[in-house]
Amino acid sequence: MAQAINNWQMDQKADLSAPQVKPKYISTFKALSGYIQEHRLTFAGFIVCTLIAITAELLQPYLVKIAIDDNLMSGRNDYKGLLLVCGIYMALSLLSLIFSYLQNNLLQKAGQSIVASIRKRLFAHIGKLSMSYFDRVPSGSLITHVSSDTEAINQFFNQVVLSLFRDGLTLLFILVLMFQLDPQLTLYCLILVPIIAGIAIAFRSFMRETYQMARTRLSRLVAFVAENLSGMNLIQVFHQQEEQKRQFRERNDSYFRANVREIRTNVVFNRTFEILNNIAIAFVVWLGGRAVLGQELEFGVLYAFITYIRMFFQPINTITQQWNTLQSATVAINRVWSIFAIKPEVDDKAETVPFKREEIKGKIDFNGVTFAYGDGAPVIKGLDLHVSAGELVGIVGTTGAGKSSLISLLCRFYDVSAGSVLIDGHDVREIPQRDLHRIVGLVQQEPYLYSGTVLDNVRLFDPGISREEVIKACEFIGAGEIIGRMKDGYDTRLSERGSGLSAGERQLISFARIIVFKPKILILDEATANLDSHTEQLIQNALNLVAVGRTTLVIAHRLSTIMGADRILVMSKGEIVEQGTHQELLDVAGYYEELYRHSQGEHDAAAKESVQSR
Numbered sequence: 114m115a116q117a118i119n120n121w122q123m124d125q126k127a128d129l130s131a132p133q134v135k136p137k138y139i140s141t142f143k144a145l146s147g148y149i150q151e152h153r154l155t156f157a158g159f160i161v162c163t164l165i166a167i168t169a170e171l172l173q174p175y176l177v178k179i180a181i182d183d184n185l186m187s188g189r190n191d192y193k194g195l196l197l198v199c200g201i202y203m204a205l206s207l208l209s210l211i212f213s214y215l216q217n218n219l220l221q222k223a224g225q226s227i228v229a230s231i232r233k234r235l236f237a238h239i240g241k242l243s244m245s246y247f248d249r250v251p252s253g254s255l256i257t258h259v260s261s262d263t264e265a266i267n268q269f270f271n272q273v274v275l276s277l278f279r280d281g282l283t284l285l286f287i288l289v290l291m292f293q294l295d296p297q298l299t300l301y302c303l304i305l306v307p308i309i310a311g312i313a314i315a316f317r318s319f320m321r322e323t324y325q326m327a328r329t330r331l332s333r334l335v336a337f338v339a340e341n342l343s344g345m346n347l348i349q350v351f352h353q354q355e356e357q358k359r360q361f362r363e364r365n366d367s368y369f370r371a372n373v374r375e376i377r378t379n380v381v382f383n384r385t386f387e388i389l390n391n392i393a394i395a396f397v398v399w400l401g402g403r404a405v406l407g408q409e410l411e412f413g414v415l416y417a418f419i420t421y422i423r424m425f426f427q428p429i430n431t432i433t434q435q436w437n438t439l440q441s442a443t444v445a446i447n448r449v450w451s452i453f454a455i456k457p458e459v460d461d462k463a464e465t466v467p468f469k470r471e472e473i474k475g476k477i478d479f480n481g482v483t484f485a486y487g488d489g490a491p492v493i494k495g496l497d498l499h500v501s502a503g504e505l506v507g508i509v510g511t512t513g514a515g516k517s518s519l520i521s522l523l524c525r526f527y528d529v530s531a532g533s534v535l536i537d538g539h540d541v542r543e544i545p546q547r548d549l550h551r552i553v554g555l556v557q558q559e560p561y562l563y564s565g566t567v568l569d570n571v572r573l574f575d576p577g578i579s580r581e582e583v584i585k586a587c588e589f590i591g592a593g594e595i596i597g598r599m600k601d602g603y604d605t606r607l608s609e610r611g612s613g614l615s616a617g618e619r620q621l622i623s624f625a626r627i628i629v630f631k632p633k634i635l636i637l638d639e640a641t642a643n644l645d646s647h648t649e650q651l652i653q654n655a656l657n658l659v660a661v662g663r664t665t666l667v668i669a670h671r672l673s674t675i676m677g678a679d680r681i682l683v684m685s686k687g688e689i690v691e692q693g694t695h696q697e698l699l700d701v702a703g704y705y706e707e708l709y710r711h712s713q714g715e716h717d718a719a720a721k722e723s724v725q726s727r
């Protein structure tokens with residue numbers, strides 16, 4: 114399955130419906146040259162080993178020619194000479210074997226380590242890109258870049274470079290040896306080269322088409338299976354098994370047909386080459402045989418010639434087959450390098466203010482802030498907001514009012530279009546991002562949990578935070594008992610995205626993070642949405658505990674979460690339309706009062722429903 118998914122990811126680039134990117138060979142070489150330079154010794158070793166391996170292999174027919182002409186046909190009973198030739202033949206075979214092995218190993222080593230460093234650099238680079246980039250680019254395509262594009266670079270080294278260099282040199286050496294043996298016969302054989310080239314070019318485009326068709330159909334099949342597995346409960350509930358089986362059969366059959374077509378194309382291509390090869394051999398036997406009979410050519414030369422002609426076709430065949438890999442690897446390299454070329458829109462200034470986290474009080478100022486996503490209309494308009502250190506501010510408003518956008522500006526996920534955001538009088542654009550994200554802590558509606566233990570998830574793999582600190586933090590917010598009930602307590606491994614935990618438990622872990630990382634400013638973005646009233650109470654208590662000594666901004670749909678806040682802001686269409694305490698806002702009888710009445714209505718309805726259901 115993993116292989117299939119890998120293939121599926123690999124084949125996103127081969128999707129016929131996707132716009133085909135044109136490979137740029139020169140820029141590809143330039144892109145890789147720095148990495149090749151780093152491994153120049155290994156590549157030099159590879160070149161030397163290849164030269165030795167090819168020479169040792171190609172000298173073997175020449176040795177047989179010597180044995181035939183100088184030892185067997187010369188009329189001398191030179192057993193010693195014959196034995197020596199056989200010995201050298203064996204030694205050459207061994208040499209060729211050893212150096213082919215070394216050549217492969219060296220190239221693999223260099224290729225793998227280049228790909229590993231490109232992958233590392235790519236992952237680190239993506240991690241530095243701004244949120245605006247992730248808004249534009251779907252995560253699926255980024256996964257493809259990190260996994261399958263880098264895998265295509267791997268194939269570039271292990272197949273394309275190997276084939277172009279080894280097979281290209283083999284062709285060259287064979288030609289040199291053939292010319293050396295008999296220039297006239299070689300020239301006759303070269304008549305076949307344009308025919309070979311014509312066939313190879315014609316097959317190349319046909320093979321590419323069938324190859325892509327098979328990959329696309331496989332990718333559709335794997336996507337279908339993946340979709341089915343994730344929605345299995347719905348399929349079973351709606352009894353969709355038969356329909357799904359039918360759709361699967363359709364895709365499976367179409368993949369089967371594409372595969373058969375691909376195999377057939379390969380077979381036809383290989384057989385055509387074989388026929389050409391045999392024609393060439395027959396041609397040489399005819400011309401060379403006549404020359405041998407006419408005593409113009411030695412028999413050993415004819416033997417060597419036939420062997421070289423036989424060997425001549427194999428490298429051409431291999432190089433032709435590498436064409437698809439070369440193209441997709443070049444496109445992959447161009448794509449990876451185009452990501453490297455993207456500069457983060459939000460970046461640290463060359464000169465940032467040195468920042469001492471301990472000295473931060475937590476005062477926040479939004480001064481005349483206007484903000485728009487990309488070229489869109491402003492979603493925050495000339496907003497002024499001043500929050501004192503330690504204040505607990507609730508933010509409410511209708512959907513799309515700009516609450517989360519406001520928070521994103523404070524975390525500097527985006528830069529303001531106009532105005533400024535200050536923390537303790539420092540513009541957030543002047544604070545190194547590393548420091549900023551330790552000053553501002555964010556708890557979201559769906560807290561992200563990593564694959565790892567509870568301990569890892571609370572301290573985010575930071576070895577500087579001790580086990581005791583984590584335990585203390587969890588107990589402080591009231592999560593100690595829940596974690597204690599888990600299979601291995603703090604060492605319980607959480608599955609992907611914490612799917613083994615309830616929403617409330619996940620949220621408690623993210624609160625414990627806040628305690629251990631001690632940010633001076635705490636932001637809760639809908640952190641209590643989707644929780645039942647018991648868990649909400651637990652989270653509310655945790656919030657009251659973590660808010661002490663911190664400036665806290667709480668975005669909430671449920672007004673009960675922020676009713677006790679020092680100040681409540683009401684946002685609408687990117688502006689603050691009301692602010693004050695809960696009571697002050699009710700007295701104004703404006704937006705907030707209406708929201709409150711609505712929420713009371715929902716609350717009453719929910720209470721009624723629960724009574725009726727009892």
Ligand SMILES: Nc1ncnc2c1ncn2[C@@H]1O[C@H](COP(=O)(O)OP(=O)(O)OP(=O)(O)O)[C@@H](O)[C@H]1O
Pocket residue numbers: 248486489492510511512513514515516517518519
């Ligand atoms: N990444 C984004 N790219 C483009 N537009 C966005 C993006 N995020 C939000 N918006 C738009 O910005 C406006 C404000 O959205 P925002 O998420 O800040 O509102 P909100 O008050 O938090 O809403 P909700 O309560 O539904 O979460 C909306 O019109 C939304 O469509």
